[in-house]
Amino acid sequence: MGKSLFRALSGKLVSRTERSSIRYTVFLSFTISAIVAMVLTGMLFYINFSRQLEQTIQNENEMLVKQVNQSVDTYLRDMLRISNSIYYNVIKNVDIESDSIQSEMQLLYGTYDSYIENIALYNAEGELIATAPPALSKQGVDVRDAAWFQKALDRAENLHFSTPAIQNLFVNAEHRFLRVVSLSSAVEITSGKNTMQGVLLIDLKYNSLSELFDHMSLANGGYLYLMDANGELIYHPEQQLIASGLAKENNLVAATYHDGGQMETFRGETRSVIVRTVGYTGWRIVGVIPQQGLALNQVDNLMIVAFILLLLFDIVILINSFISTKLTAPIKHLEESVQAVEYGGGNTDIYQGGSYEIRHLGASIQGMVDQLQELTDDIVREHEQKQKSELDALQSQINPHFLYNALDIIVWMIEKEQPKEAVNIVTALARLFRISLSRGKNIIPVRDEIEHVQNYLMIQKMRYKNKFSYEIDLDEAVKNLSIIKLVVQPLVENAIYHGMDFMDGDGKITITARVVGEELHLSVADNGLGMKPEVVERLLVENTPVSKGSGVGLKNVNERIKLYFGDKYGVMIESEPDAGTCITLILPVVHCETEEVSGVGEK
Amino acid sequence: MGKSEKLAFISVTVLLICLLILIVVRVITSKDAVRVYRVSIITDDVQGDYSANVQKGLDRAARDYNIDLQVIALHSGMTTEQQKSSLERELEADTDAIIINLQQNPSLSEQLDLSAISVPIVSLGTVWDGYSSIRSISTDDASMGNLLAQEMIKDGVTVCVIRASLDNTRIRLREAGFVKTMKAAGVAYSSEWDPDTIAWESIPKGAAVAALDEPSLEKLVGMPVAAISPLYGIGYTNALLSSLESGAIRRLIVEDDYAMGYLALQSVVDAIENKGTAHEQILGCYVADAKHLYQEPLQHILFPIS
Numbered sequence: 001m002g003k004s005l006f007r008a009l010s011g012k013l014v015s016r017t018e019r020s021s022i023r024y025t026v027f028l029s030f031t032i033s034a035i036v037a038m039v040l041t042g043m044l045f046y047i048n049f050s051r052q053l054e055q056t057i058q059n060e061n062e063m064l065v066k067q068v069n070q071s072v073d074t075y076l077r078d079m080l081r082i083s084n085s086i087y088y089n090v091i092k093n094v095d096i097e098s099d100s101i102q103s104e105m106q107l108l109y110g111t112y113d114s115y116i117e118n119i120a121l122y123n124a125e126g127e128l129i130a131t132a133p134p135a136l137s138k139q140g141v142d143v144r145d146a147a148w149f150q151k152a153l154d155r156a157e158n159l160h161f162s163t164p165a166i167q168n169l170f171v172n173a174e175h176r177f178l179r180v181v182s183l184s185s186a187v188e189i190t191s192g193k194n195t196m197q198g199v200l201l202i203d204l205k206y207n208s209l210s211e212l213f214d215h216m217s218l219a220n221g222g223y224l225y226l227m228d229a230n231g232e233l234i235y236h237p238e239q240q241l242i243a244s245g246l247a248k249e250n251n252l253v254a255a256t257y258h259d260g261g262q263m264e265t266f267r268g269e270t271r272s273v274i275v276r277t278v279g280y281t282g283w284r285i286v287g288v289i290p291q292q293g294l295a296l297n298q299v300d301n302l303m304i305v306a307f308i309l310l311l312l313f314d315i316v317i318l319i320n321s322f323i324s325t326k327l328t329a330p331i332k333h334l335e336e337s338v339q340a341v342e343y344g345g346g347n348t349d350i351y352q353g354g355s356y357e358i359r360h361l362g363a364s365i366q367g368m369v370d371q372l373q374e375l376t377d378d379i380v381r382e383h384e385q386k387q388k389s390e391l392d393a394l395q396s397q398i399n400p401h402f403l404y405n406a407l408d409i410i411v412w413m414i415e416k417e418q419p420k421e422a423v424n425i426v427t428a429l430a431r432l433f434r435i436s437l438s439r440g441k442n443i444i445p446v447r448d449e450i451e452h453v454q455n456y457l458m459i460q461k462m463r464y465k466n467k468f469s470y471e472i473d474l475d476e477a478v479k480n481l482s483i484i485k486l487v488v489q490p491l492v493e494n495a496i497y498h499g500m501d502f503m504d505g506d507g508k509i510t511i512t513a514r515v516v517g518e519e520l521h522l523s524v525a526d527n528g529l530g531m532k533p534e535v536v537e538r539l540l541v542e543n544t545p546v547s548k549g550s551g552v553g554l555k556n557v558n559e560r561i562k563l564y565f566g567d568k569y570g571v572m573i574e575s576e577p578d579a580g581t582c583i584t585l586i587l588p589v590v591h592c593e594t595e596e597v598s599g600v601g602e603k
Numbered sequence: 604m605g606k607s608e609k610l611a612f613i614s615v616t617v618l619l620i621c622l623l624i625l626i627v628v629r630v631i632t633s634k635d636a637v638r639v640y641r642v643s644i645i646t647d648d649v650q651g652d653y654s655a656n657v658q659k660g661l662d663r664a665a666r667d668y669n670i671d672l673q674v675i676a677l678h679s680g681m682t683t684e685q686q687k688s689s690l691e692r693e694l695e696a697d698t699d700a701i702i703i704n705l706q707q708n709p710s711l712s713e714q715l716d717l718s719a720i721s722v723p724i725v726s727l728g729t730v731w732d733g734y735s736s737i738r739s740i741s742t743d744d745a746s747m748g749n750l751l752a753q754e755m756i757k758d759g760v761t762v763c764v765i766r767a768s769l770d771n772t773r774i775r776l777r778e779a780g781f782v783k784t785m786k787a788a789g790v791a792y793s794s795e796w797d798p799d800t801i802a803w804e805s806i807p808k809g810a811a812v813a814a815l816d817e818p819s820l821e822k823l824v825g826m827p828v829a830a831i832s833p834l835y836g837i838g839y840t841n842a843l844l845s846s847l848e849s850g851a852i853r854r855l856i857v858e859d860d861y862a863m864g865y866l867a868l869q870s871v872v873d874a875i876e877n878k879g880t881a882h883e884q885i886l887g888c889y890v891a892d893a894k895h896l897y898q899e900p901l902q903h904i905l906f907p908i909s
Contacts, residue, residue, distance in 0.1 A: 024605055031611075139849065166906050168848075168897050175841035177906045206908075240663065243903035244862040303626050310619045317612045321604045 023328035030320040038312055046305060057289070058261060061218045062274050065287040068224055069276045071212045075115075076281055079183050080159055082112055083202055086119060087187050091200065096129055097192040105132040117167065117180050117203040123189060124153065124197045135170035143169065143199075148184040152199045156186035161281050163232050164206045179206040181234070210235050222289035229282040231255030254286050263291070330354020334362050341369055348373055387563065402456070403429075409463050425462055428455040438485055442564075445592040446513060446522070447479040453488045453511065460496050468500040468507030468526075478513040481520050482590040484564055488522060490553035491583050495526040498581075519569075520589050525582035531575040539573060554583070561587060639669045642871055644727075645693055646704040647677040657704065657727065659909045660864025668872045673698075677705075700871040702727055723874030727867045729773055730883060738874055738882045740867045742858040744773045747837050747888045748780030748815065751856045754890055755811055755835055756788045758853065762810035763835075764801075765794045768819040777815045777837055803828055811835060811853075817843060824851050839891065844905060848893050855891040861907040862886060 020028075090104040105119050109132035120131040126144040128137050143149045151160040162182040172178075180203035189198040209226075213235050216224050225236040231252040233239055241247035250266040257275045264273050274287035333351040341348055348369050352362035406429045413422040435452040438444050450472060457470050470492075492509060500507035506527075513522045531539075540558050558571040565588050575581035604612070644661065646654060658674075665672045675693050693701070701720075704727040726739040755763060765781060767774045778794065785792050795801045799822075812828060813835040814820035820836035823829055824846045836843065837856045846852045866884055873880040891901050 024607065027605070027608060166897050166902055172845075175845045177841060177844065179906065179908065210908075240659070240861055240903060240908045241865065243900065243907075244859055244865070246862060246865060300626070300629060303622060303629070307619065307622045307626060310615055310622060314612060314615045314619060317608060317615065321608045321612075325604075 021328075022331055023324050026327055027320050027324035030324065031316060034316045034320065035313060038309065038316070042305065042309055057219045058272065058274075061222060061272075061287050061289055062261065064216065064218060065224065065274045065276050065285055068212060068216055069278055069285050072209075072226065072283070072285065073279050075209065075212060076161065076278065079115065079161075079202065079204055080280070082108065082116070083159055083183055083185055083200060086202070087185070087200055091121065091187050091189060091198075095190045095192065097190075101130050102132065102134070105130055106134075109133060115204055115208040117178050117205050118170065118201070120169065120201045120203075121187070121189070122149065122199045122201065124199070129189065129198065131170070137169060138171055141168060143201075146182075148182040148201065149199050152184040152186045152201075153197065156197070159183060159185040159280075161283070163228055163234050164209075167203055169201075169203075178203075180204060181206055181209055213237070218287050218289050220290065222287060224285060224287050225249065225251070226278075226283055226285055227251050227255060229255065229284065234283060251286070255284065330358040330362075334358060334365070337362075338365060402459075405463055406459050409459065413462075421462065425459055428458045431455045432459070436486065442485055443482045443590075443592075444485045445479065446474070446481045446483050446520070449483045449485065449488050450474060450479075450511070450513070452486070453492050456489050457492060457509070460492075464496065464500065468496065468509060470509040470511065473510065473512040475514055477515055478520060478522075480592050481515070481587075482592045483520070483522070483585075483587060484560055487557045487560060487585060488524060490557050491524040491585070494553060494583070495524055495528065495581070498528065500526065500528055515589055518589055520587040521584050522587065523582050523584040525580060527580040530577040530579045530581055531573075532577055533575075536573050536575050540571060557585070561585065639671050640699040640872065640875055641671045641673070641697075642700045642702060642868065643673045643675055643693055643696065643698045644702040644704060645675045645677065645690055654704075656860035656907055657864035657867075659907050660861040660866075661702075661868055662864075662909070663861075664865045664868030668868060670868055670872070672868070698722060699875055700725065702867050702871060704728060704867075723871060725867050725870050725874065727863060735882070738870045738884075740863050740870060740884045740886070742863070742886050742888050744776035745780030745783075747856045747858070748777035748782075749784045750780075750888055750890065751777075751813055751815075751835055751837055751854075752781045752784035752788070752790075754854045754856070755813060756784070756790060758811075758833070760811040760833070761790060762807050763790060763792045764806055764810060764812045764832075765792060765815060766801075766812055766819045766823060767796055767815040768822065769816050770796060774815050781813065781815070806832075808832075813837075820852070839905060844891070844896065847891060848896055850893060853892065856888050857891050857901070857904060858888050859886055859904045861904070 086105065086108055090101050090108065094101045094104070101121065105121070109116060109119050118131060118133070118135065121129040122143055123129055126142055126149065148160060148162045160183070162184070164179050164181050167178045167180045183202040183204060185200050187198050187200045188195045213224050213226065218224065223237050225239075226234040227236075228234060231254065233242065233249065233251055236242060236249060236251075238247040238249070242249055248267060250264060253264070253266075254273060254275060257273065259275050259277055261272060261274045264271055270291040272289045272291060274289075276285045276287075277283070278285060330351070330353050333353060337349065337351040341350065350362050350366040350369055352359050352366060406425065410422050410425050410429075413419075413425065432452055432455040435444070435448050435455070438448070454472065461468065461470070488511070492511070495509050500509070508527050510525045511523070512525070513520065515521075539554055554571060554573075561570050569586050569588060572584040572586055573581065574584070642665075661672060664670065675689070677689055690703075700723040702725045724734075724737045726737055726741070728741050730739045730741055731737045763785065765778060767778070782792065782794075793806075808831055811833045812823060814823055815837050817836070817838040817840055820834065820838065820843055821840065823834055823836075824843070829851055834846075834852045835854050836852060839847075839855050839857045843852060843855060847855055863886060866886075870880065870884065872878075889901060889904060891905065895901055896905070
């Protein structure tokens with residue numbers, strides 16, 4: 001599922017980048033890479049920092065718990081020392097039968113009264129032997145029922161600390177009820193020659209113990225509490241609230257924990273708990289730190305991290321946009337210049353800037369374009385050359401054929417002793433060739449072209465023995481217009497060969513030239529056999545086989561006109577079977593101011 | 604910059620601004636979260652042990668909830684009218700909430716017009732009838748009277764005298780609860796309101812005496828009747844507890860003053876923050892005797908750790 005989703009996403013991304021610009025791809029790649037790197041780095045940093053912070057807080061808390069443990073331990077050891085001091089320095093040295101220990105106890109009490117509420121010595125029967133400060137025992141109170149008394153006698157080798165309780169031993173005139181921690185121990189009391197067992201009680205002021213905790217707090221709302229080995233609370237910052245049922249503590253469960261740190265969930269709250277056992281008493285100090293205070297995973301911290309990441313994203317977008325633009329600008333320019341070459345317009349300069357690779361690429365493309373241009377020029381040149389050669393060949397095709405016929409006529413006339421006609425023919429032939437040559441020009445005035453046709457007609461009329469007549473009707477205005485050389489003669493030739501050939505002396509060829517609008521219309525009409533429409537349609541179509549080769553000249557004329565003047569111009573054929581044919585050359589009106597119409601034919 | 608880049612940049616910027624606004628709002632609201640409330644407590648019982656333990660609870664709650672607590676004392680030397688005007692002056696003062704703790708003269712509250720007070724009011728010890736908007740933390744006085752009667756009946760009391768030096772709503776409720784139970788049990792009783800003027804001779808020797816308030820019980824402990832009649836009472840002071848321990852008083856019905864003080868401020872905070880907690884909180888009452896005086900829960904109720 002995951003793999004296929006990843007594949008689909010990556011496929012989509014690749015497909016998209018393939019369709020996008022290189023700049024966008026660079027930007028997207030850089031941005032995604034940067035963001036992934038930032039997020040990963042940020043996460044690693046965050047996790048690492050969180051762990052370190054947690055560890056630091058944990059260490060600090062453990063250190064604090066340890067310090068408090070030491071303070072409590074010192075306090076308890078001090079109390080033990082006081083107890084031992086009373087025992088060994090006072091009780092052991094005194095015979096209660098003869099001496100009073102009251103004054104020595106009072107002296108010690110005076111030294112430690114900031115910690116001690118009362119010092120009392122009882123015999124094994126629970127009778128009060130001495131007390132400091134002096135006090136009266138409460139009526140009806142039997143200390144033998146008290147736990148501290150029983151523990152002291154049961155385990156005489158130990159000193160015993162009780163949990164805090166309201167003292168219930170002495171009459172207090174001010175009706176004060178004192179909260180104390182009782183330190184009891186079995187002692188040997190000397191009475192005359194006998195020794196007897198007794199119990200030394202030191203009631204420690206609860207405040208002197210609680211003060212050790214009062215100003216201690218752990219990080220982020222953490223707190224410390226003290227309990228005995230059974231989990232009974234000795235000190236807790238909310239002890240009274242717990243007793244009143246207004247707060248709860250997990251002390252009974254914590255009593256089962258081993259020393260050290262551990263996690264617990266109490267009333268839906270995850271907390272780090274540090275437990276440390278106080279020496280001698282078995283009491284346990286518990287440090288509680290809400291997990292929320294330990295970790296960096298608070299909403300505020302996460303929001304700040306998210307804010308920083310987003311800010312970096314924004315900066316990354318800006319920087320990547322700038323970098324991708326900068327990197328891909330030469331490619332863009334290169335692409336634009338290649339596109340300009342592609343679309344034509346004459347500009348063949350290829351951009352050659354930017355980095356080494358782009359410059360190199362530009363130079364290579366420029367070389368290719370130049371080569372291409374040269375090749376194209378060569379091809380055009382060759383094509384033109386070929387066309388010219390073809391035209392020249394066509395022209396040269398006309399001349400030998402015609403020359404043969406003309407010379408045949410001349411021979412014939414000389415044989416028939418018609419020298420005058422022969423001279424006329426020779427003159428016409430000479431003039432015809434002179435115009436054909438036209439000093440190599442391709443464009444000549446209409447009058448020359450018509451004169452050429454007249455000479456041709458005169459020769460052909462001689463040849464065909466006046467089987468046809470002809471008429472030339474020219475506007476004066478057209479005589480000085482330009483025309484491609486030798487385009488009328490093939491039409492006349494066609495009219496004679498295909499129109500007049502089967503006529504019997506009444507054939508007529510009419511040549512007219514008019515300016516129609518911006519065009520010169522030059523028509524060659526005959527009253528010959530005419531053609532069917534389908535024949536007419538095929539005449540100018542390329543590669544169409546024409547019977548008897550009659551369409552070749554017409555096609556050549558049409559192509560030459562189009563070649564010189566464009567597709568707009570050419571040949572128009574009108575023909576009707578048994579009525580005749582009229583072929584019109586449509587040419588642009590170009591005045592023959594110069595002898596050659598330069599540029600027009602260079603298309 | 605392309606269209607997609609602009610879109611990405613603008614989107615991230617918008618997110619950034621939203622996040623910034625959120626952070627600022629959180630900073631501002633977190634400042635509000637540690638706001639210190641100013642609460643005035645008006646009390647006519649500043650010297651009694653009751654007030655001392657209530658005060659411990661109040662102090663603890665003040666620390667927990669960041670409350671600046673100001674105690675306005677209505678001295679016993681003041682007339683009711685003076686107390687009333689003093690109280691009214693305080694009600695008009697600039698505080699976030701007011702706690703009224705009238706133990707000596709709870710009926711004073713009945714004379715006040717609280718309709719114009721806009722700040723939350725919490726009554727300590729008494730329920731103010733007719734003011735549903737006023738929160739209260741109290742012990743059911745009728746239950747206390749009832750419990751006292753039950754304890755006396757349990758001890759085999761056949762004749763009893765009810766004593767009270769104060770005449771107010773709370774005492775009346777205690778009396779009602781006490782009398783109801785006694786009547787049901789068929790125990791003969793008589794009600795007395797002035798310990799100094801009572802004709803003790805007319806009361807059968809050994810008849811138990813029940814005091815419905817601390818002052819009358821303290822008076823009784825010092826009177827000769829204490830030597831011949833078992834004493835019972837409602838409420839406690841350290842002196843009364845000493846008497847209980849010494850046997851001068853047989854039983855006391857006590858309430859958790861510390862919890863009452865703590866809950867009063869908690870209720871104040873709930874009221875200020877418009878939390879939908881209960882407007883009327885009634886706490887339980889306990890029987891104290893010499894045997895159980897130093898045992899839990901009495902030890903913590905009577906001698907709270909401050």
